[in-house]
Each structure stands twice: as structure tokens, then as C-alpha cells.
Amino acid sequence: MKYIRIAAATAAIALAATACGGGDDDKDKSGSGKDPAQLKVWMMGDGTPEQTKFLDTVETEFKQKHPNTDVQIKYVPWPQVATTFQKAAAGGEGPDVTELGNTDVQSHVEQGSLADISDNFSGWADGKTLNKTALENDQSGGKTYAVPWYGGVRGIWYRTDWFQELGIQPPKTWADLTAAAKKVQDSKKVPGIGAPSDQTNALVSFIWGNGGEVATKDGGKWAGKLDQPQAVEAVNYYTGLVTKEKVAPEQYIGKNELEGPQRDFALGKLGMYIDGSWALKEMKKVSAKDEGKWGVFPIPSKTGGNAPVMAGGSDLAVWKDSKAKSVAFDYITVLNTAKNAKAWADYSGFSSMRSDVKFSDPKLEIFTQIASNTKFTPISAGWGEFEQAKKVLPNALKAIMQGKAADGELKKANEQANTLLNS
Amino acid sequence: MLDTAPAVRKPPGRKNPGRARSLRRPRFGPYLLIAPTVVVIAVLMFWPMIQIGIMSFQKVGNRQLRGEPAESVGTENFRTILNDPFFWQTLRQTVLFAVVAVTLTLVIGTLIGLLLNKLGKRMSSFVAGGVMVAWATPPVTAAIIFSWLFGSTGGLVNWSLDLLPDFLVGGGWNDYNWFATPLSTYTVLTVCVVWQACPFVAVSVLAGLKSVPSELYEAARVDGSGPWRTFWSITYPILKPIFFVLLVMSIIWDFKVFTQLFVMSGMANRDAFNLSLYAYSEAFGSLNPKLGMGSAIALVFTMILLVVTALYVRVMVRQGETR
Numbered sequence: 001m002k003y004i005r006i007a008a009a010t011a012a013i014a015l016a017a018t019a020c021g022g023g024d025d026d027k028d029k030s031g032s033g034k035d036p037a038q039l040k041v042w043m044m045g046d047g048t049p050e051q052t053k054f055l056d057t058v059e060t061e062f063k064q065k066h067p068n069t070d071v072q073i074k075y076v077p078w079p080q081v082a083t084t085f086q087k088a089a090a091g092g093e094g095p096d097v098t099e100l101g102n103t104d105v106q107s108h109v110e111q112g113s114l115a116d117i118s119d120n121f122s123g124w125a126d127g128k129t130l131n132k133t134a135l136e137n138d139q140s141g142g143k144t145y146a147v148p149w150y151g152g153v154r155g156i157w158y159r160t161d162w163f164q165e166l167g168i169q170p171p172k173t174w175a176d177l178t179a180a181a182k183k184v185q186d187s188k189k190v191p192g193i194g195a196p197s198d199q200t201n202a203l204v205s206f207i208w209g210n211g212g213e214v215a216t217k218d219g220g221k222w223a224g225k226l227d228q229p230q231a232v233e234a235v236n237y238y239t240g241l242v243t244k245e246k247v248a249p250e251q252y253i254g255k256n257e258l259e260g261p262q263r264d265f266a267l268g269k270l271g272m273y274i275d276g277s278w279a280l281k282e283m284k285k286v287s288a289k290d291e292g293k294w295g296v297f298p299i300p301s302k303t304g305g306n307a308p309v310m311a312g313g314s315d316l317a318v319w320k321d322s323k324a325k326s327v328a329f330d331y332i333t334v335l336n337t338a339k340n341a342k343a344w345a346d347y348s349g350f351s352s353m354r355s356d357v358k359f360s361d362p363k364l365e366i367f368t369q370i371a372s373n374t375k376f377t378p379i380s381a382g383w384g385e386f387e388q389a390k391k392v393l394p395n396a397l398k399a400i401m402q403g404k405a406a407d408g409e410l411k412k413a414n415e416q417a418n419t420l421l422n423s
Numbered sequence: 424m425l426d427t428a429p430a431v432r433k434p435p436g437r438k439n440p441g442r443a444r445s446l447r448r449p450r451f452g453p454y455l456l457i458a459p460t461v462v463v464i465a466v467l468m469f470w471p472m473i474q475i476g477i478m479s480f481q482k483v484g485n486r487q488l489r490g491e492p493a494e495s496v497g498t499e500n501f502r503t504i505l506n507d508p509f510f511w512q513t514l515r516q517t518v519l520f521a522v523v524a525v526t527l528t529l530v531i532g533t534l535i536g537l538l539l540n541k542l543g544k545r546m547s548s549f550v551a552g553g554v555m556v557a558w559a560t561p562p563v564t565a566a567i568i569f570s571w572l573f574g575s576t577g578g579l580v581n582w583s584l585d586l587l588p589d590f591l592v593g594g595g596w597n598d599y600n601w602f603a604t605p606l607s608t609y610t611v612l613t614v615c616v617v618w619q620a621c622p623f624v625a626v627s628v629l630a631g632l633k634s635v636p637s638e639l640y641e642a643a644r645v646d647g648s649g650p651w652r653t654f655w656s657i658t659y660p661i662l663k664p665i666f667f668v669l670l671v672m673s674i675i676w677d678f679k680v681f682t683q684l685f686v687m688s689g690m691a692n693r694d695a696f697n698l699s700l701y702a703y704s705e706a707f708g709s710l711n712p713k714l715g716m717g718s719a720i721a722l723v724f725t726m727i728l729l730v731v732t733a734l735y736v737r738v739m740v741r742q743g744e745t746r
Contacts, residue, residue: 082710090488107710111485191598198691251575251600254692264576381711389708394691402603 039071039324039331042084042095044314047075050347057343062334066327082388088319089113096322097331102313103383105138105146110381114145115318120329121147126336129354131311137379138315148353149336150344151313152276153371154202155296157265159272162188163295170297172304174206174237181247184271192247194261194273195238197254197401198394200377200387201310202274205299206234208375209307214393215378215417222380224417226393226410235410237302239400253401256394262286274299276312277359277367278349294363298370311374313350382421392416472725479719484712493715500719509693510701510720514727517697520609521677527617528673529666532624537654539625540632551626558622566686569615573601602688605695615683620676624669631662664739671735678728698724 043055052073059071074095076084081101088094089111100108108114121127121144134148156177162184163170171177181192204214212230215222225231241248252260257275264270266286277296284291298306316335318328334340341352346360351371359365377383386392396413400406479500481493504510535554539547560568573580575598584596601607635658643653659666681699688695690704702724706717 082712083707085710086485086488086707086712089485104710111489111711113485113489249575249598250603251598253600253603254688255600255602256691260575267576269576384709384711388690388710389704389713391691391693395693398603398692398694 037068037070039066039069039097039327040074040095041071041331042074042076042098044076044078044081044099044101046077047073054340054343054347058331058335058340061337061340062331065330065334069324069327071331085113092321094319094321096319096324096328098317098319099149099314100146100317102134102137102148102151102311102315103377103387105315105317106140106379107381107384108317109140109145113320115320115322115325115328116143116145117147117318117325117329118142118144120326124329124333126333126338126354129338129356131353131355133374133376134311134313134315134353137376138317146315146317147332147336149314149316150341150348150350151311151353151371151374152278152350153309153311153367153374154205154274154276155298155309155366155370156193156272156274157279157294157296159184159268159290159293160295161290161293162271171300173300174302177300178241178245178247181241181271182245185247188271190269190271191249191264192271193241194252194257194265194270195241195248196252196256196259196261197239197397198256198259198391199274200393201312202257202299203235203238203393203397204375204377205274205307205309206238207231209299209301210234210237215380215421217378222378222382222417222421224414224421226414226417227407232406232410234302235397235400236406239397239406242401243403250401254398258282266290276349277351277364280361280364281349296363296366296370298366306370306373308373308375309370311371311376313353378417378421380421382423385423386417386420390416390420392420475718475721478715479722481715483714483718485710488712488714496715500716501723503716504719504723509696513696513698513701516605516609516695517678517699520613520680520697521674523609524613524616524620524677524680525670525673527613528620528624528677529669531617532621532669533628535621535625536628536632537658539629551629554622554625557618558626560619562619562682563686565615565619566683569611569683570602570687573611575600602692602695605692608684608688608692608695612680612684612687615687616677616680620673624673627665627669628662631665632658635661667735667739671732671739674731674735675728678731679724 041055043051045051055071055073062071063069078101081104085108094113105114127147130148131151134151135144138144138146138148156171158170158180162168163180166183166187168180168183169176171180177193183192184190185192207214207230210230210233212228212234213225214231215224215226217223226235242250242253255261257273261270261273262275262279262283263286265273266283268287268290280294283294299309301307316332318325318332322328336354338354338356341354341357342360344350345352345357349364351359351367358368377387392413396409399409478493480495480497481487482496483493487493535550539551542550557565572578575581580601581596581599584592584599585594601611639657639661640653643657648656679699680697681703684695684697684700685703690700690708693704696704698720702717702720705713705720
């Protein structure tokens, strides 16, 4: 008797304890029948009135071809992307057309959630204008699963007025960069540059700019290169901005560029920071007071010249469970006509992946030049695990910035790369 | 919860006649009444729990979510976890945090409860209203507010600490990053969680205090007892069952804190992970979910909590019987 009561009470309490956790599983079965009268399009990000307006014009154009199909847009905020796609896979509630982060494409292909669009693609005339490197990332085993839409590359944002006043030229080498940061820090009493630990897409430019690699593929197998001297030196330079040179503040340890640097730069409380063309729109929201004084220069390599930059961006794909795959692909072609691509680039600040589309805003022109020298983080399904779930490099960087030896931390990170990228 | 306690107690002088009768002739009425609740709980709670149990022995990723049969991996998930030093680190952090947070919650909550009992009617409702706001704040909102308060640009805490004289608190607070090390992260987390949890304790204690006959306190005062003695000799023994319930619930709540830590330090600070975050990062962290691993961690976690609760419930039941 006593033990039954104990057991019952225990179970009740355990239930009460778990009750608060569950219950966000709102699978709604009503729309599971794929109606060709409706095309579901998923766009990543929070969605803005301007973006909705742009997509409305795309829909009007699309309807000239498919007058009976309504386009339904759903915005998926970036932080929820992984869980939303997991739900889509589990509940069969996927989109017809979806935008995808380009580093995620290979994971999706691996999981078999994207439709093979090789045939549609070869019949699309505009397909030839698309960036070849970006397209490679969308292919696997000779088949095409997605098409590049827009891309973004990073540069170093700086204050043109401060550089002019202090007589600084846009840095061409690492030593220049440190010197510039020091000068700004000393005379403007703000930290010289932001070097957050959770910004792998910026860090890789330093590794590549020193002739290093994150990992390379040898005979079908990924081999980590983070323990090589070039990578170690690059990481030491980047973390040294915080620890040795003290031109980057400690307050960004454990953070990414959006959790401080962007806001602080926009407010005039930070000399330089690394971000992409899309940051302009965000920074204007924080404070447009100094907008005219913001400029960008390419991330320098160690000894001079532009370092290769990570070609971030988004691609468009047709979901495998879609009942109207060719209509879905038609939507992609309309979304990415030269006219629409330009309108999108000018609104979003991302470069179009079409070689025939350029920015209208001269401030962003430099990004077109930066984008001529791009590279990719390892095209492996394991990269998601390495960079998103385990955040191996951000955590290694954090440890190094807090005093651990770079050799040891990178060796551990490299072992992780060897396992995770090949799993 | 407490009001029902006396009803369960056996009427004096009778030897359990109800039990004997129900052995002979089982009555279905009560079970019928409780059935809807049990069904709902079974569907929404037991079924997912059973699923977690099954999944913890399998390899489950997006392919399996799409309908492919999951491959059984035996106890591999558990072996991976238990051999991972990181698991033990997160466990240690979870336990340490729970110990500190539970203690602070109970102490501060009780003090607020005593204060509410002492205050006059108007002031008491005013203070109660104040603490209720903390209670009513959703954890996400609270976490965002606290990460702003302790933020490095425009953070109120750093700004105030910087204004204080340097010999008192030291200098350089403006750039201080609260979320850089586990210790400081957990300091902020503790403040945030305790701030939200103590109103519940305060209100429960207050409810208990209202039921203590005032003659007892009068007698104590006549005997020359101070507030400290009065609390430990009268209030605490009478409210003991309440404290037990609060203790167990606080332990469970503080063990499974997730939202606040996720918002404050997130995935990029693995050194500050607790068990929930570890499970989340394995299960949902990337586009390649490892739901099997996540389930295994959740199961281990649940087991630990069950042991803790079982111990306390045992003590609680014993106390109830000897009283």
C-alpha cells in the first residue's frame, strides 16, 4: 500500500514536471492533400512588408502562366529553420518550393527531402547565368537538387570619416588591419574591431587568406586541416585581436556578429566589424545617423590582397513530397527573372547569383568585387552537425580567447571535423 | 493540495472498513470518473514518453521522420552518452545550479511570504501584486529582459556597476561580458530563475501561514520567543508539508531549466550547457537531427529526476503517516 502510494505520487509529480515541457506539436492535418490550385512557398527569415510586396508582384507574374494556382507564402525565421524542416519531414506538411540556406542544401539532399530537378533545370535558359560555384553546391551525384538564388559575402565595415581623419588606408594585410584597429581605438576611445567567437563564416576568410583549409576531401573522405600551421596561425591572429593586441573587446566572446558588433558599429561604438551587404539594411534600423560614413573593404589576407570569402546565401529547391513539381519549378524561374532578381537584390542587399544582375546602391558595389574570390566551407552533410549543433569552431575559439592554447584546441576541433564531416 | 490531506487521514478508532469492503465488491464509479483524465494524459503524456523510450534505442534522423524504418542500435546511445565527459560536465552543472537555485528560491520565497503575512492589507496587496508580475512573466520574456539588463551595450547592470566607485566593485564594468564564462552565466541565470520562482513559494507559504491559528503565535510571544525561534518552533513544523511539496517541485523545475539558458547563452557556449541544452543540441541542433541520442539523454535525465522525487515522496508519505 505504502509503496503504491509512493509510486503514484512519484508518477504524478513526474507528470507535473514534464507537463510544462511538451505540447507544441501542432500538426494540422487539414492541408495535407496537395491541391494544384495552391502552391506553398517557404521563405526564410522574418518577412517584412517590403518582402511581401515583392513576392506579391512575383505572384502576379506567375499567375499569367498558372492563373488557377494561388501562391501561399510562409515565412520561417532563421533560428527555427532546423525544427521547421524536421516537422515538415515528420508530418508530411512540407512546402512545394522552399528557400534553403546554401550550407544546408547537402544535408537536405542527403536526407532525401529535395526533388531531383535536373531535367527542369536543363530546360531553363536563365539557368546558364547562375554562378557556377554556387550551383556545384546544389548538385550531388550528377543530379541537380536546387538552384542558387542570392548570395552574400562578407567584408569589413568601417567608418570612412574616422579613417580619413586619422589618415588610415583600407588595410591590405593583417598587420595593417591590426594597426588600423589600434589607431581607431586609441583616438576614438571605442574598441578597434569586433572579433566575436561565434562567426565561423568570417573566421574561414582568415584561414583561407593564409593558405589554410578547414577540411579537404581526399579520395571521397574528408580530412580536417585545422591542425595545420596555416590554420593555427590564422586562428591565433583572429583570437589575438582579443587576447594579444587587445583591439577587439572581450564582450563579444561567446557571441555572434548580430549579438553586439552590428548594433555597436551602427551606434558608433565600434571601429570595424565583419559582416555582409545585407547588414546595411539592419544597421539603418538601429541608427541611420552615420549611414553616410559607413564603408566596406575586403577582408585582407596575411601578406596582401583579398582573402577568399565564404559564399553564404540562399538557394531555391522543390520539395520531394510536392504534388506539382513542374509548377513549383516554374515559380522558381519567375522569382529569378533578371527583373525580379534585381528588385530583390536592391531590397535585400544580397547579391543575385545571376551574373547579369548588379546592385543599384554604389555603397554595396564593393561586394561585387569581393564576391569574385569566394570559397565554400566543406560541402558535406556533416557540416550542419559540426557548425550548428556542436558549434565546434565557435567553442574552440572561445576557449582560445579565454586563454587555452590554440594548438590543443584546434587539434581537438580537427578530430571532431574528421569524424563529423564523414558521418 | 493541502486541504485534501486531512480527508485522507483515517478516522480514529475504525479499522479501515472501506478497504475491506472494496476488496469484496470493486466499485467502478470512481474509475469511470477519472477515466477521461487518464485517457488524455495517456495520449498526450505516456505515449510520447513511451516513444522516447523506444527512440532512445534507435538511430532516428530526418530520413526516419519521413517514414523509413528506424534502425535499432541497442544500448549504443546510452554508452556514447555515459562515456562522454561532456555529459558529466553538463550533469554537474545542472545539479550545482539546482542546489543553489532551489535553496535561494525557498529562502527568499519564504521570507517574502512572511513579509506578506506581516504587512497591512493595502501594502500586502501591493507587494503581492509586484511579485505576481514576476511570476506571470513568460520565461522567454524574462530571459530576454535579463540578457538586456546584463548586456554589454546599454545594459543597466554594467552601467550601474560602472557608476559605483571603483574601490567598491572594481573598474571596467562597461565591457564586462556576463555570458563569457559558465560561472557568470549561471549567476545571471540564477537571479533570473529565482526571481521568477520565488513568488510561487511566497504565495504558497502565505496561504499556509493564514491557516496557522494566531493563538499559537500569541502564546509564543508571551513565552518570550523571538522571531527566529518562533519560525523554527511553530511556523516550520506546521508548514512542513508545504515546504516538502515546494522543495520537490523546485528541484524538478530547476533541474529542467532550458528556456532562459537557451536565450541567454545559446548554442555557442557549450561550456555553460546544462543537461536540457545538451539534449536539445543533440536532438534538434542541426538539420541532421539525432533524435535517438536526444531521447537517450532525456531518458537518463528523467530517471535521475524520478530517483530524486521518489526519495522525497517517500519521506513525505512517512511524515504524513506519523503525524
